[in-house]
Amino acid sequence: MKIRDMFAKPIDRDIQGVIKVGQDAEENIKQELEEYVVTKELQKHFRDFFSNYKKGIVGYTDKMGVWISGFFGSGKSHFLKMLSYLLENREVEGKKALDYFIEDEKIKDPMVLADMKLACNVPTDVILFNIDSKSKSAGTKGKDSILNVFLRVFNEMQGFSTDPHLADLERQLTEEGLYDKFKIRYEEMHNLNWLENRHKFKFHRDKVVKTLADINFMSEEAARDWSRSTTSTYEISIERFAQLVKEYLDSKEENHHIVFLVDEMGQYIGDNTDLMLNLQTITEDLGTACNGKAWVIVTSQQDIDSITEVQGRDFSKIQGRFDTRLNLTSANVDEVIKLRILEKTETANETLGVLYENKETIIKNLIIFNDGIEKKLYENKQDFCDVYPFIPYQFNILASVLTSVRKHGASGKHLSEGERSMLALFKESAEKLMDMEDGKIVPFNIFYDGLAKFLDHSHSAVITKALENDYINPSKEEENFNVNVLKALFMIKYVKEIEANLENITTLMVSDINEDRIELKDKVEKALHVLVGQTLVQKNGDLYIFLTNEEQEINRDIERQHIESQAITKKISEMIYAGILSEDRARYSKFGNRYNFGFNKLVDGEPFSTAQNFDIGVDIITPNSEKSGIESTLRMHSQRENKLYIDLPNDRAFIDEIRTEMKIEKYLQISSTTNIPKIEEIKAIKRVEMRQHQDRGKLYLEEALKEATFYLNGEKLDLRGKDFRFNVQESLERLIETVYHKLDYIDTPMEQIHIKRLFQNRGDRDIQLDTLESPNENAIKEVLDYIKLRTRDHSKISLKEIKDRFLKAPYGFIDIDIEWIVSKLFLDGNISLTLHGDTVSLFNTSEDTIINYITKRQYAEKLLIEEKEVIDERYIRSLRNISSTVFRLEILMEDTDMMVKKFNDYALNTINELNSIKENYTSGKYPGENIIQEGIKLLNKTRGMNNTLDIFKHLYKKEDEYLEFIELYQPIKSFFTGTQRDIWDNTQHFVSVYKQSRSYILNEEIEEIITEMEDIVSMSSPYNRIKDLPTLNNRFLTLYNEILDEELEPVKEVINQAKDRVLEELEKTNLMNKFGARYRASFDNLMERAKSCNNVATVNGFKIEADTLRRRYLKEIAEELKKRGREETKDTDDEEGIISTTPPVTRRKYISIQEINRTGSWEIQTREDLDKYLQELRAKLEKELEDGTILSIEF
Structure with missing residues (x-):
């Protein structure tokens, strides 16, 4: 069966496959209305639109914006046109637009049909236009504002000029009923038809001026002023435009509507923010001013969201003004194409059904894709019959092709205006196969021919050159397979929904359901090889990419x-x-x-x-x-x-x-x-x-x-x-096992903690690490041998040099391995360490510090290592002998550094002991101070030395001095730690007491004892004589106490006499109560002190103190009596009222004979001597009498 005979309607009939706004031929409109397919999707869109549109008919609404979106070729322009016919209720060949819908039962829902009838019965002005066509500006730059375009089409709808100045004039003339008169007089006066010639206004200004004056619309001068004003830029606000629309609606019958239907608004706006805001404000102001009687319906591309991403907030805001949003999807296009073009006859359906049943498996194996992206294939027999001779995937892929070609490959505005719809492409492609028998399938490349004349040169020229290329098309065929593959590659160049790999390209080129896919694939692969070789196609991994002329040039540069x-x-x-x-x-x-x-x-x-x-x-x-x-x-x-x-x-x-x-x-x-x-x-x-x-x-x-x-x-x-x-x-x-073959010398891994344990347990030879008696023995030997080798060359080696050697092959040790080995060798006494020229050893450096020197990176180059020199056994014996003799402590360890450290520890203990003893010399004179000082100096000597060998040599040389010191020190230590010091202190005290009382003591035995005591305490080494001091001390104390008792008796007598004299004088007065108790207590206290005194010199001093008390108290008594005498005399005079002239009572003055006679004794040999002393005594007494006192002389 031929393919042309399969279709219900002739496939080659003349139809307007591409619907363009502006095509108004009666026969075209009739065909559009008759063949318009209202799909399931469109049923919903008609319902939504007329349901919302009704709100402006029966009431008020400001939601009068409609946004129709859809990809290129999706039928949005066609839908917009249908809305315009219905709202206008346009009559086409004697039948209203709505009747076409009713008779063909295009609308299934009676409620929707009712809303449509309501809208059709409302008087409506419909303004349908493509905004890009109505814009005065060409290209994408300097576009007219949307306001200017709206004003222009609004004026045009009313029959006014597209020039806003002239339109305003015509509007004013109309309002005053002069417009028809103006047109008639203009033609009469100037023999020119106004409507036909108004676009030439700038050449006929004078004619217009004269005509306006002639009809008395304005004076000639005013008309000329108006004419001059038309040369300036016309300005009108959106608010004023909305008011003009409202005024127009108000001039019409009730409920009159006006609808602006704007095609390709989205493309016109693009990413121009100003245009977006312009549309937003127009829609907003029209809604406010016209109460839902003015509507704005626009179309835009399906990828409107991509514009929103560029101008997100502004564009989203615009969409917010459009409450009714209708989106036409590919499903709508599929259904339209199937019903309008691909609908089959009953016979064809039977034939195709049998064909599918026989070839179902072959078809499924023939048409496959392998890019993981879903593409529709034949679902069943009915699906095969519905879309034949096409394949279901072609609907979606071709829609993407149209969109991508518009962006990348369209010439001028034609494609973007919708001149190539999906409907037209499918119809034209089917026509190419209509004379073929059933079984043929439309290969994807055929769609190219329907797009070719709309492509820009950079794309179409590639195909043209390929047809002329002797390698690609040697026979110069019009239908060349290699070129057809190239066409298919161009079609999918910018389409993301399909990958241009060999398998997918083979599927695109399938043209017959009986085709051998393996042979076809081979044929496609050869074609691709040719195209790649001719640089028209680039192979990128598994993908084949069509190259434009520019891309080919760039590829050649690359x-x-x-x-x-x-x-x-x-x-x-x-x-x-x-x-x-x-x-x-x-x-x-x-x-x-x-x-x-x-x-x-x-x-x-x-x-x-x-x-x-x-x-x-x-x-x-x-x-x-x-x-x-x-x-x-x-x-x-x-x-x-x-x-x-x-x-x-x-x-x-x-x-x-x-x-x-x-x-x-x-x-x-x-x-x-x-x-x-x-x-x-x-x-x-x-x-x-x-x-x-x-x-x-x-x-x-x-x-x-x-x-x-x-x-x-x-x-x-x-x-x-x-x-x-x-x-x-x-x-x-x-490789490591081969190159670092001595790495197994490390048989026990060591860490920082093991280094610390080495130092902590250094004195214990029985310590075992883990279960091995000698861990890492071979590694230790290797490191020690290397140090010995370098030491024999008379050079010290840094820790870094050791690491550099043993980190490398054949060892491969790590830092901690080497640090542990060096620590072990150091503690075992095999090596010595030097830092900054100073020897580092345990006796001069703490364990933690040495560990830091060995393990911290900053010391690696500075820490020098050499084999440790062996200490002479004689030196070791000297150190041990000195330690056991001087410190009474044995040093048994073998490590020489540790021996020195232990020796210095013992020395420090002894030095501390000596310093403690040395403090005694600050509080008294004791024997052996110079020995203590020399001992401290001697023991500090080794503590100030850093080299172990030097210390051993020093001790060997000074061994006798150490032994002599301990011999001298022992009796000193015994002196201070036993009772000798107390005996010594008593002796020193007794000698001091004797020296204080020497003038009062006349005793030869005491003098002999003191002399012997002084001899002993002045000796430099008195330790053998200290045993004699206790006896001497006892003898001295006995004799001294006897003398003290003898000296005390006269002292006691003097104290008693003084006490008795004071109390006797006190009894003569009435002052006993006042002074008696205090005087007795003073003398009693003095007596007790005298009795307890153990110093002869001090005891005799109590006599003077007793005499002093006696005189003080007698004087105090006399002063008190004198005071009381003055008070009594004053009281008597006051009573009698007589001023007394009685002389004051003379006071009694107590004078000790010692006060007058300062000499301790008189020596009288002659009478003259007696007279001299008496004369001196008389003179002193007369002097006291001159004071008017009664003298009481105390002897």
Whole structure:
């Protein structure tokens, strides 16, 4: 059955497949109304629209905006036209638009039909226009404001000029009823029809002025002023425009409506914020002014959300003004095409049904896609019958093609205005197959022919040149398969819903359900190979990309970029060693991955970085290397060198991808081409391609690494795992065992805590670490042998040098290993340490400090190490002898540093003891002070020395001095620690007491005792005589007490006499109560003090004190009596009222004879001597009498 005979309506009939706003031919409108398909989706849209539109008919609404969206070719312009016919209730060939809908039962819901009838019966002015066509501005820049376009079409609808100045004039003339008169007089006066010539107004100004004056609309002068004003820019506010619309509606019958139906508003606005806000305000003000009698209905593209993203807030706000939103989807287009074009006859359905049943499996295996993106295929027999000779995926894909071509490949405005609808493309494509038999299918490339004349040159020229290319089309066929593949690639170039890989392209090229897919795929692959070879198509991984002329030119520029092979090698190194194999260290599993080693990283012998100086390495061999694939060479090199060789398979895919990526990158960095159209857009695409090449290069490289062959120690390794990183790690561990073959000298792992334990347990030779008697014995021996070797060369070696040697092959020790070994050797006395020229040892440095010196990095270069010199046994014996003799403590350890430390510890204890004894000399004179001072000086000597050997030598030399000191010190120590000091202190006291009382004592025996005492305490070494002091002390005390008792008796008598004299005088007065008790207590206290005194000199002093008390008290009594005498005399005189002239009573004055006679004794030999003394005494007494006192002389 021929395909043309399958359709219910002739496929080649003349239909307006493309509906354009502005096509008003009667026959076209009739066909549109008759064949308009109201799909399920449109049923809903008609319901929503007329339901909301009714609100402005029966009441008030300000939600009078309608936004119709849909992709290109989705039928939104057609829908807009249908609304215009219905709202206008247009009559077409004697039948109203609504009747076409009613008779064909296009609307199923009676409620919707009722709303439609209501709308059709309301008088309505319909203004349907494409805004881009009505705009005076061309292109995308300097577009008219939406207000100006609305004003222009509004004026035009009323029959006024499109020039706003003239329209205002015509509107005013109309309001005053002069417009018809003006037109008639204008034609009469100037022989010109006004409507036909008003667009030439600027050339006929005078004619208009004269006509206006003639009809008395205004004076000629006023008319001329108005004419001049038309040369200025016309200005009108949106508010005024809305008022004009309202005034127009008010001039009409009640409930009159006006509807602005604007096609392609979304495209016109684009991302222009000003235009967006312009539309927003127009809609808002019309809604406010007209109360739902003025409506604005616009169309926009389906990708309106993408505009919202650019101008998010503003555009979203505009959409907020449009409460009714109708979106036409691809489902609507599918249904329209199936019903209007593809509807089959009953016979055709039966024929196609049988065909599908017989070929169902073949069809399913023939039409397949492999990009993971859902694409519709035949669901069942009915679906096959409905869409044949097309395939369901073509509806969605072609819709995307139309959208993408508009953005990237359309010429001028034609495609964007909807001239190529889906309906037209499917009809034209079906016509191409209409003379073929059933079984033929429309290949996707056929749709290209319907778009060709609307494409810009950069795209269409590629196809044209391909047809003329001898390699692509050697027979110059009109329908060339290679070119058809190229057309299909162009169609899907910008479509994201399908990947242009070989399998998918093969499906696109299916043209018969009986086609052999394998043969077709082979044919497509060959065609692609030709197209790629002719640079019309670019292969990007698995994808094939159609190239425009500009893209071809840029690709040629990219291909001309030169990339050095060394640069590619460096790039591969970065990809491997900075990404895939980013580990800097190779782990060695012994002791829980305690050991890890840096390794040199190379690709084809080129280092990844300059700072590589490790003992082992990895060299990855690519197909660029001369070693690639040569097993014997790789075995030999891996045997000679401490390297793991990894030979990649001889597949250059990753190298090609990397080279292409680098070429694109280089081109983008240096390119300054500006004369190529869409250069920035193409560059953006190339940046995406560059990242894709990069990703594929990495992927292919990873695959190559998984399949690589490993060579180590002259052997080809059998690595079963496919994980590259695991294989490298396993191989490097084998290499480590070979290169660091002395690493097993470390049989017990040590940590910082073990170093501390070494120092803490250094004195215990029986301590065992873990279960081994001698852990790491071989490692210790290696380090000690190296130190000995360097010491024999008369040089000290730094800890850093030791680490540098033993961190490297063949050892591979880690820092803590070496630090523990050095600590062990130090504590075992095998090595000595020096820092800043000073010896570091346990006797001059704390344990924690030494540990820090050994383990802290900042000391590694400064801490010097050498083999420790052996101490002479004679020196050791001297130290031990001095310690046992002087300190009474044995030093039994073998470690010489520890011996010195212990010696100094003992010395410090003794020094502290000496200092304690030394303090006694500040409180008294004791024997041995110089010995104590010399002893402190002697014992401090070793504590100020830093070198162990020097200390041993010093002790050996000064051994006799130490022994002599202890001999001298022992009696001093006994003196202060026993009773000798107390005996000594008593003797010193007795000698002092005697010296104070010497003038009062006349006793030869006491003098002899004191002399002997003084002899003993003045001796430098009195220790043998101290035993005599107790006897001397007792004898002295007995004799001294006897003398003291003798001296006390006269003292007691003097005290009693003084007391009695005072009390006797007191009894003569009435003052006993006042002074008696106090006087008695004073003398009693004095008596007790005298009795308790143990010093002869002090006892005699109490006589003077008693006499002093006697005189003081007698004087006090006399003063009190004198005071009372004056008071009595005054009282008597006051009573008698007589001023007394009686002389005052003379006072009694007590004078001791000692006060008058200051000499202790008189020596009288002659009478003259007696007279002299008496005369002196008389003179002194007469002097006292001159004072008017009664003298009482106390003898």
